[in-house]
Amino acid sequence: MAKIKLTKTEMKAQQDALKQFQRFLPTLQLKKQQxxxxxxxxxxxxxxxxxxxxxxxxxLQSWIALFGDDAAAERLxxxxxxxxxxxxxxxxxxxxxxxFKDAEFKIADFDLYAEEPWFEDAVAAIRELIMLIESGKLIxxxxxxxxxxxxxxxxxxxxxxxxxxxxxxxxxxxxxxYLSDMDTSSVxxxxxxxxxxxxxNAA
Numbered sequence: 001m002a003k004i005k006l007t008k009t010e011m012k013a014q015q016d017a018l019k020q021f022q023r024f025l026p027t028l029q030l031k032k033q034q035x036x037x038x039x040x041x042x043x044x045x046x047x048x049x050x051x052x053x054x055x056x057x058x059x060l061q062s063w064i065a066l067f068g069d070d071a072a073a074e075r076l077x078x079x080x081x082x083x084x085x086x087x088x089x090x091x092x093x094x095x096x097x098x099x100f101k102d103a104e105f106k107i108a109d110f111d112l113y114a115e116e117p118w119f120e121d122a123v124a125a126i127r128e129l130i131m132l133i134e135s136g137k138l139i140x141x142x143x144x145x146x147x148x149x150x151x152x153x154x155x156x157x158x159x160x161x162x163x164x165x166x167x168x169x170x171x172x173x174x175x176x177x178y179l180s181d182m183d184t185s186s187v188x189x190x191x192x193x194x195x196x197x198x199x200x201n202a203a
Contacts (some may be wrong), residue, residue, distance in 0.1 A: 006178040018168040034093040035150040042143040063118040081106040097142040100135035
């Protein structure tokens with residue numbers, strides 16, 4: 001424990017510090033709860049994203065398997081090109097995180113009448129798969145940033161709960177005991193001095 005001055009001034013400083021710690025702690029605890037809730041939300045969003053990705057992928061594979069057109073499948077692979085991911089920033093529990101908004105694509109020209117009936121839907125499915133992949137990346141980044149902030153907030157909560165508040169209380173207790181002892185000692189010295197003075201006067 002750090003050395004402190006055993007004075008009334010230090011007592012007030014410690015009492016003020018204790019009040020400040022006790023005022024900030026509930027805010028930090030609330031932020032911790034919000035972050036935990038938002039982290040669970042990000043995991044739910046990621047699970048939904050992955051389930052949707054699997055659904056679209058299964059649908060795409062079923063079309064290719066159904067028609068058995070390997071040449072069309074090969075052409076399909078290079079027809080959709082991601083140009084740009086458009087994201088926006090969200091403020092979640094005081095943390096700035098990126099969120100998927102949209103994506104821009106370059107779609108290669110193809111003859112709709114020369115392709116299989118499912119080809120156009122498959123192009124749309126690939127576009128959707130790419131969007132789900134990019135959206136999933138940003139959800140993972142949200143989770144990482146929220147988890148990082150949760151770690152920092154938890155450390156602060158622990159610092160206040162387990163170190164700062166108990167330390168301030170102990171410092172106040174030590175100063176009170178010291179000042180009380182000093183008062184008692186001062187009274188005792190005053191009585192002794194008075195007694196000696198009376199003895200001198202009596203003599």
